[in-house]
Amino acid sequence: MAKHETPMLDQLESGPWPSFVSDLKAQAEKRAKNEEGINFQIPVDVVDDLLGVLELSYKHGRTHWKHGGIVGVFGYGGGVIGRYCDQPQQFPGVAHFHTMRVAQPGGKFYTTDYLRQICDIWDMRGSGITNMHGSTGDIIFLGTTTPQLEEVFFELTHNMNQDLGGSGSNLRTPADCIGQARCEYACYDTQDLCYDLTQEYQDELHRPAFPYKFKFKFDGCPNCCVASIARSDLSFIGTWKDDIKIDQEAVQAYIGGELPPNAGAHSGRDWGKFDIQKEVIDRCPTECMWMDGKTLKIDNRECTRCMHCINVMPRALRIGDERGLSILAGAKAPILDGAQMGTLIVPFIEAEAPYTKIKEEVIEPIWDWWMEEGKNRERLGELMKRQGLQRVIEVLGVDPDPRMVQEPRHNPYIFWKEEEVEGGFDRDINEFRKYHQR
Amino acid sequence: MAFVSSGYNPEKPMENRITDIGPRKYDEFYPPVIAKNKGKWLYHEYLQPGVLVHVAESGDEVYTVRCGGARLMSTGLIREICEIADKHCGGHVRWTTRNNVEFMVDDKSKVQPLLDDLAGRKFAGGSFKFPVGGTGAGVSNIVHTQGWIHCHTPATDASGPVKAVMDEVFADFQNHRMPAHVRVSLACCLNMCGAVHCSDIAILGYHRKPPMLDHEYLDKMCEIPLAIASCPTAAIKPAKVEIGGQKLNSVAVNNDRCMYCGNCYTMCPSMPLADTEGDGIVIMAGGKVSNRITAPKFSKVVVAFIPNEAPRWPTTAKTIKNMIEVYAADARKYERFGEWAERIGWERFFDKCKLDFSHHLIDDFRDPAYYTWRQTTQFKF
Ligand code: HEM
Ligand code: HEM
Ligand code: HEM
Ligand code: HEM
Ligand code: SF4
Ligand code: SF4
Ligand code: SF4
Ligand code: SF4
Numbered sequence: 082m083a084k085h086e087t088p089m090l091d092q093l094e095s096g097p098w099p100s101f102v103s104d105l106k107a108q109a110e111k112r113a114k115n116e117e118g119i120n121f122q123i124p125v126d127v128v129d130d131l132l133g134v135l136e137l138s139y140k141h142g143r144t145h146w147k148h149g150g151i152v153g154v155f156g157y158g159g160g161v162i163g164r165y166c167d168q169p170q171q172f173p174g175v176a177h178f179h180t181m182r183v184a185q186p187g188g189k190f191y192t193t194d195y196l197r198q199i200c201d202i203w204d205m206r207g208s209g210i211t212n213m214h215g216s217t218g219d220i221i222f223l224g225t226t227t228p229q230l231e232e233v234f235f236e237l238t239h240n241m242n243q244d245l246g247g248s249g250s251n252l253r254t255p256a257d258c259i260g261q262a263r264c265e266y267a268c269y270d271t272q273d274l275c276y277d278l279t280q281e282y283q284d285e286l287h288r289p290a291f292p293y294k295f296k297f298k299f300d301g302c303p304n305c306c307v308a309s310i311a312r313s314d315l316s317f318i319g320t321w322k323d324d325i326k327i328d329q330e331a332v333q334a335y336i337g338g339e340l341p342p343n344a345g346a347h348s349g350r351d352w353g354k355f356d357i358q359k360e361v362i363d364r365c366p367t368e369c370m371w372m373d374g375k376t377l378k379i380d381n382r383e384c385t386r387c388m389h390c391i392n393v394m395p396r397a398l399r400i401g402d403e404r405g406l407s408i409l410a411g412a413k414a415p416i417l418d419g420a421q422m423g424t425l426i427v428p429f430i431e432a433e434a435p436y437t438k439i440k441e442e443v444i445e446p447i448w449d450w451w452m453e454e455g456k457n458r459e460r461l462g463e464l465m466k467r468q469g470l471q472r473v474i475e476v477l478g479v480d481p482d483p484r485m486v487q488e489p490r491h492n493p494y495i496f497w498k499e500e501e502v503e504g505g506f507d508r509d510i511n512e513f514r515k516y517h518q519r
Numbered sequence: 520m521a522f523v524s525s526g527y528n529p530e531k532p533m534e535n536r537i538t539d540i541g542p543r544k545y546d547e548f549y550p551p552v553i554a555k556n557k558g559k560w561l562y563h564e565y566l567q568p569g570v571l572v573h574v575a576e577s578g579d580e581v582y583t584v585r586c587g588g589a590r591l592m593s594t595g596l597i598r599e600i601c602e603i604a605d606k607h608c609g610g611h612v613r614w615t616t617r618n619n620v621e622f623m624v625d626d627k628s629k630v631q632p633l634l635d636d637l638a639g640r641k642f643a644g645g646s647f648k649f650p651v652g653g654t655g656a657g658v659s660n661i662v663h664t665q666g667w668i669h670c671h672t673p674a675t676d677a678s679g680p681v682k683a684v685m686d687e688v689f690a691d692f693q694n695h696r697m698p699a700h701v702r703v704s705l706a707c708c709l710n711m712c713g714a715v716h717c718s719d720i721a722i723l724g725y726h727r728k729p730p731m732l733d734h735e736y737l738d739k740m741c742e743i744p745l746a747i748a749s750c751p752t753a754a755i756k757p758a759k760v761e762i763g764g765q766k767l768n769s770v771a772v773n774n775d776r777c778m779y780c781g782n783c784y785t786m787c788p789s790m791p792l793a794d795t796e797g798d799g800i801v802i803m804a805g806g807k808v809s810n811r812i813t814a815p816k817f818s819k820v821v822v823a824f825i826p827n828e829a830p831r832w833p834t835t836a837k838t839i840k841n842m843i844e845v846y847a848a849d850a851r852k853y854e855r856f857g858e859w860a861e862r863i864g865w866e867r868f869f870d871k872c873k874l875d876f877s878h879h880l881i882d883d884f885r886d887p888a889y890y891t892w893r894q895t896t897q898f899k900f
Contacts, residue, residue, distance in 0.1 A: 089829055089830040090679075090830060091644075092830045092831060093679060093682050093683070093830050093831070094642070094643075094644025094645070094646065095644060095645060095646070095686075096646060096682070096683075096685075096686030096689070097646060097647055097650060097686060097689045098587060098589075098646060098647070098650065098682055098685035098686050098689055098692075099587055099588065099589040099642070099646055099647060099648055099649070099650065100589070100642055100644055100646040100682060101589040101590075101591045101592070101678045101682065102644070102682075103642030103643055103644040103646060104589060104591075104592055104593050104595070104596050104642065105591075105593065106643070107593065107595055107596075107642065107643065108593035108594070108595050108596075111593075111595050120520070120521065120523050121520055122520065122522065122523060124520075125520070128593075131668070134667075135667055135668060135676075138667035138676065139667070139676070139679070139829035139830055140829075141795055142794075142795040142796075142798060142827045142829065143667075143793040143794070143795060143798070144666075144667045144670065144671055144672075144673050144793060145667070146667075146669065146670060146671040147671060147788075148671045148784070148788035148791070149671065149788060155532045155533060155536065156533070156536055156538050157538070162669075164669055164671070178669065180669060184541055184542035185542055186542050186543045186544070186545050186547070186548055187542070187544075187545030188545055188613060189613050189614040189615070189616075190545060190548040190549055190550075190553070190611065190612075190613045191548050191611070191612055191613060191614075192547075192548050192610050192611060193601035193602075193604050193605050193610040193611075193612065194610065195543070195548065196597055196598075196600070196601050196612075197598065197601055199597075200594035200597055200598055200601075203594055204594050205523070206525075209593055209594040209595070210591065210592075210593055210594075211591075211592055211593070211594065211597065212590055212591055212592075213588065213590060213592055213597070213614055213618060213620075214590075214614060214618060216662060216664070216712055216713040216714070223591070223668070223669060224669075228522075231525075231527045231529070231532070232524065232525040232527055233525075234527075235525040235526055235527035236525045238536075238537035238538070238540060239525075239526065239535075239537060241543075242540060242543060243540070243542070243543055244538075244539070244540045244541050244542065254542075256616070258616065259613075259615075261557050261558040261560075262545075262549065262553050262557050263553060263560065263573055263581065263583070263623075264560060264563075264573075265560040265561055265562055265563065265573070267558070270557075270558065272545040272546075273545075275545075276541075276542070276544060276545055279541050279542060280541045283538075283539035283540075283541055284539065286541075287538065287539060303809065303810035303811070304809045304810070304811065305808045305809050305810065305815070306616055307616045308616070308714055308717065308808040310808055310810075310815050311714065311716065311717035311806075311808045311815065312713075312714065312717075341564065343655075343656075343853075344562070344563055344564045344565050344655075345564055345565040345566070345655065345695070346565055346654070346655030346656045346695055346700075347655065347656045347695055347696075347698075347852065348565065348567075348568075348655070348695045349568070349655075349656070349657070349694040349695030349696035349697075350695070350696040352852050360852060360853065364812055364853060366812050366813065385810075386810075387810050387811055387812055388809070388810065388811050389811050389812045389853070392811060393853075395562045395563060396561075396562040414709075414710055414711035414712070414715075414716060415709055415711060415716065416709065416710060416751070416780065416782050416785075417749070417751050417782065418751060418885070419884065419885075419887065420711070420716040420817055422717070422808075422815050422817070457745070457748070458745075458748070458749075
């Protein structure tokens, strides 16, 4: 018997999409039966009470979680999001309902051994409810009590060689696309760079030392499967410098209809016979492709590596061999002064381990600047707006590059450095008046 | 429920403490065929919605079956995923950046048994546990947030509306009939944890009433300058109030300048603003993150308000379904939602989708708002 009536949530059990309500109910029942004889360290009916409080929120149209909650583990300044129910008498099972962020492996590949170990810990010491995964990337353990936090942390670190993720004003958990593990477009090893930087900057991740949060994300190519350009303060996007590789025979196979365009992604509808002119050449944003008789030609100097032609004909066109990545900075959600996507600050940099140049010439100078100049709760993107892209260029010690702008400014409110102007700014009005009477 | 120690000694908290070890290394978990062929993949193909094959230089193949996941999931369900992965995939499984689950096998003959097994698994209420799909030009999983399950600042729920919308567009999770892929996302407040600002279609929780002020507690609970600095429109100023004859430091909110973003509440627990009738949903459209053909785009606000209609948010689900249908019928092959809307013009977009255009949709936030108005005589009647 369910502990609380949930008439509204019950309506979310029908329909084809996996129902979180059915899953939660099954979990509540499983805990009540406890066939494995688990020595539950938080209330057995935690999931019943979660359903109960959610039903109440559905009735009121308002959340029933109190503001904030500062809890954690010694040694770290983040990793746990504290949460307390605002109706603890009615729902004692979720009076404490803290979230723990657990650092996920690159590409989110798992073995079942690992997942079962995670589940064993969480079944005993938490609610047995998770998010797979948080939008930043972490495995989210959803709901436990304060006294269990150190116990879970001890088990994770001692028995699983596994750390917490980030929260607060620090480096958050980095995440990557599947990259070279299973994608022919990947221009560098996203998992390796992600892992390397995560390990390198563990201190910055666990102990908030920044003006605000900071995120890294790693995309293997400009398709941006982990959306780094929109969802990370520093976005690493793979690219290449030389020519797109063309297999002319395969091009003919696409034209002849033996190979499906875009790997069959449009198979649900009849779009007519593949037309290379219409679907590839005419859609190229730079108009740098053409057919020379039966040969597909690309003027690679004019190509902006948008991926369209490669996406449409993956068996005929391949990324170049001189590979690296671009770095874009400043993406953020709207609060405070508007949403931003990443701005190109490094057009091309090599991405080979140990990634020294990326660390010493980009990440650390940017951090030094932002940690010194960033105002309280000012994201990197906002500091860039306040102090200008010119400052980023100075901080990186590079030359201004037309690639860093979409277009030159159209207002003429141009600052000059005093040393750039002959004679400097120190002038004498009396000298001027000698030639220009009042 | 007797306390069981993990070995941690609360008397000596720093003793035996392991820190800064980070996540486990990615390659501990690769299936053998992935480990062997990493970085040597030649091409891929979608065999059917939800099923991919990748072919390596060595000739090796890996078949991937992608299934929808509710993201919020129990250990019971994760254990079931493990059981499937043990049975079919040598104990390997992965999750995607849109929170789908992927099972991989190294031979074509193993695909059909896996598909049959997945198709047979349903929850007690009848929904599929592992619907196969989410590939190619269709509608994949909805990236979403905490909602009323765990957050204190939401204006709507996350898991509920996502379930309602996915039920409505479910056929397109399992089909490739769209002009391009359609990414839907949801955030329950405008902190936008996730991908709302850069999705083809986005659902955003929104308030419509200024915060209430808990003057009696405000100065004790909040750092007043932080609350003041948190306001994008400078609607908050410090104030002295008198309550029960007692002079208290607090804040005053100029309701005319407040646009209910809730950021002050994030900073100050004494400024709650959630409201049954006031809160609801804003719909945005036309964003993308890939650089394919056109540059990444922000999503734009196209519906200023839909009330919260728990438990199934029918108006939200129908509005989205309708937008997807109009787009599917009108857009060209490879054209993303935002590219389509920009090509036909936003005036035509509202026309075709039969959406109201109200004053709420016109940008009025600071200097950049000007650039969103129309400085040309080019428009369609
Ligand atoms: C009992 C008092 C409070 C507790 C336990 C508490 C705890 C928390 C926690 C744990 C979070 C989530 C942090 C994260 O996402 O990493 C949070 C969010 C937040 N709280 Fe509170 N809080 C309290 C009062 C306050 C006060 C007094 C302020 C401001 C002066 C405040 C401002 C914030 C801010 C700024 C965030 C957003 C954090 C972010 O952007 O990541 N809170 N609170
Ligand atoms: C000895 C005193 C204090 C300690 C040790 C301390 C520690 C911390 C830590 C570790 C965090 C990060 C929590 C997380 O993971 O998100 C944090 C966040 C925060 N603390 Fe404190 N705190 C102290 C006093 C205060 C006071 C007095 C206030 C305000 C009146 C305050 C306001 C905040 C706020 C607003 C945040 C969230 C910041 C953000 O995420 O942007 N803290 N504090
Ligand atoms: C106060 C309560 C808050 C809660 C409970 C909360 C919760 C979360 C959670 C669970 C995630 C996923 C984390 C992960 O995967 O590790 C997340 C990500 C995110 N949060 Fe929050 N958050 C809060 C405050 C904020 C604030 C104040 C902002 C911005 C002003 C914000 C912006 C974001 C963004 C943009 C992401 C997604 C980043 C990405 O796409 O990777 N959140 N949040
Ligand atoms: C003593 C100072 C100035 C003098 C003598 C002057 C003189 C003129 C003259 C003779 C014209 C052409 C008018 C016509 O043919 O209809 C003109 C046009 C204009 N002036 Fe000035 N001007 C002065 C200051 C300014 C200032 C301070 C500004 C702007 C801040 C300005 C902006 C313009 C503009 C925008 C036009 C019109 C350009 C167009 O036709 O699009 N002028 N001015
Ligand atoms: S971002 Fe590029 S390399 Fe990474 S998975 Fe997507 S298509 Fe492949
Ligand atoms: S990658 Fe894009 S810009 Fe380059 S040739 Fe192909 S379609 Fe044109
Ligand atoms: S979007 Fe807003 S309400 Fe939703 S989880 Fe993030 S901070 Fe909380
Ligand atoms: S809700 Fe937003 S706009 Fe209104 S007072 Fe608070 S911070 Fe300012």
